[in-house]
Amino acid sequence: MVYIFGSMSGSFNDSKMATSNIRIKKVCEWCKKEFYSQKCTTRFCCKRCAEYAYKDRKRQERKSYTEAQVQKCLHEKAQSEISVKEYLSISEVAKILGITRDGVYKLIYRGVLIAYKISSRFTVVFRKDIDAMIEARPYERKPKATSLATDENGEAITEFYTTKEIIEKFGVSNSWVFAQAKRHNIPKVYHRGKTLWSKAHCDRVFTAKPETPKEEDWISYSDVRAEYNLTHDQLHNYVKYHGLRRKKVGKYTYILRSEIDAILRPPML
Structure with missing residues (x-):
């Protein structure tokens, strides 16, 4: 029995001797005083500073929660006022x-x-x-990307233009490309988010000389504004952004009815 007791005492003394003797110089995060620690994770110099820091952290959390609730109430009040x-x-x-x-x-x-x-x-x-x-603008799912297109004879099309290339080569606007493509049924494919147009069809459509519009094809600015309930600035932006053709007769400005109808009049289903 004496032998067993002596072994236990030795183990206890060895465990006490195993305590680390490393001393790391740190600065207390609360009182900013220097102290020595045995671990790298120690943040405070004493229990009192740790308790003060804990109470301050909880106080800031309560403050942030209260401010967030106040902002939420103000936002809901503003939304309710806007809704009426x-x-x-x-x-x-x-x-x-x-x-x-x-x-x-x-x-x-x-x-x-x-x-x-x-x-x-x-x-x-x-x-x-x-x-x-x-x-007026419901979401429409675009067709899946494909790299196959055929012409009127059923032959595969291998040469294409991008929309940007058509604009730069023929000097037309982006909306005019899509309008003419729809009108002449130009074959197209989708590849990596871009629309590719048949090169042969584009050369035939965009190099052709456009027909001279008839007098009844033109409509004045004032008639367009009255028909579509637009302001002068809105109509001017439409003409500039879409590159619509226009002519000036005296003090009146006219644009082609077919071009403005293609933009503002919804397609017939």
Whole structure:
């Protein structure tokens, strides 16, 4: 029995001697005093500083939670006020759509969203116009990418133009490319997110001399604005962005009815 007791005592003394003698100089995160630690993970010089830091951390968490709840209440209140308004400011439209003010102005300048400029600093948008803008542009799933296309004779097409190449070579606008492609049924394929057009068909369509429009094919700016309920700036942006042909007779400006109808009039199903 004495022999067993002596062995246990020796083990106990050896464990005490195994304590690390390493001393690491650190700075307390709470009181900023220097102290020596036996571990790299020690953050505080004493238990008191650790308790103070713990209480301060909990206090900051409660403060952040309270501020977040206040911001949430204010946001819900602002949304409820916006939901009952018939007309909205640019900032309110940006909040509803989840975009920036510049994004809203881009929609207005492109003619996608109708807005009314009351003064140089005050522009309003009717809520019904926002709903009409969204309903007029439902999501359409694009066809799967393919690299096969055939002409009228059923032969495979191997040479293509990208849309950018057509614009640079023939000096036409992006919308004109798609309008002519739809009109003349130009074969196309999709490859890595790009639309490729049959080279032979494009050379035949875009190099052909366009027919001279007849007098009844032209429509004045004022008639377009009245028919489509557009402002002068919106119509001007349409003409500039899509590269529509126009002519000036006296003090009146005319554009081709077929070109503006192709952009603003929805396709017949």
